[in-house]
Amino acid sequence: MKKIGVLTSGGDAPGMNAAVRAVVRKAIHAGVEVVGVNRGYAGVIEGDFVKLDKSSVSDIIDRGGTFLRSARCDEFRTPEGRAKGAEQLRKEGIEGLIVIGGDGSFTGATLLTNETGIKTVGVPATIDNDIACTDDSIGYDTAMNTIIDAITKIRDTASSHERAFVIEAMGRHAGFLTLSAGLAGGAEAILVPEMKFNIDEVCNNIQAGYEAGKIHAIILVAEGVEIEGQEFTTNRDVNQSNAFIIGKEINDRTGFETRVSILGHIQRGGAPTGRDRLIASRLGAASVDALLAGETNKMVGIIHNKVEISDIKDAIEGNKEFDEELYQLANILSI
């Protein structure tokens, strides 16, 4: 392989830049040319390419977002869009493509490979950490720390005013981010889509804490939680968020005056943590190794602190196991 492409796709995640940097420098080290694709699959279809050399990735290891920019591209969901994309890649001489993104981006990658023969390797990057075949995805650790920081700040004002706060965290349909941030942030209650909850029980626990002298209560809620009788909503329409319904219940049933805080896209930004820079560097480099070894339809991940290569199909379709033990521990420690 003489020339490879790299793109970032789907929701951006802190550490994507560090991953692109690793791809570029590892490939050049191996004597391979690298082309950056701007704006994910939209750039593939439009042929929006930029040649990347070692210096073009200087000063980005510490920057949030993605300098290649990202997109959600509907045209790539069609076979015609992907055929157009493959034509652009071939015209540019790109023989293999590294896709840094989430499950949706990987679905696009595997369809591109199966339909057109363009080789692809995925690098997991999403704050949601909802991808199987890797313990962590790039961006998750930074987002977790952003949420913890928000909890700490909100707890200050919650205590001053003796209030309860329902804080909504991202994660689409998954509660991984909420669980880890809620445990590490010391939330009084953690509500995630993977675990059924009883609003009476949640309110009783909060009320018991209030009566025992607690002057704050933090209820961390994943955006994907479902409440019986309510339709699934995400924070794209904050006014529909289930966090408001939960907040009203808590306000009305406990002695706590309650406020709701939707953290939103603040969770996607900021300088990546050391841990995210490390896994981004390791996975970016490993994706180049995999592509140059002739692999395709694969994803590189980190399992038990070792880089592992998996079939991308397993990463997309595999159910990432929710850690119920950790959830139980969080409940015990919160009371």
Ligand SMILES: Nc1ncnc2c1ncn2[C@@H]1O[C@H](COP(=O)(O)OP(=O)(O)O)[C@@H](O)[C@H]1O
């Ligand atoms: N089923 C699909 N078929 C083809 N392409 C897809 C599919 N799902 C997602 N994609 C492509 O990947 C992009 C990113 O996916 P998305 O789900 O938005 O984010 P993420 O990759 O972070 O999960 C989409 O905008 C689309 O271009």
Ligand SMILES: O=P(O)(O)OC[C@H]1O[C@](O)(COP(=O)(O)O)[C@@H](O)[C@@H]1O
């Ligand atoms: O930025 P958008 O398009 O509003 O999407 C919000 C969604 O993207 C995320 O921040 C990240 O999800 P992906 O990594 O799968 O794109 C989700 O947590 C959230 O539900």
Ligand SMILES: [Mg+2]
């Ligand atoms: Mg996704």
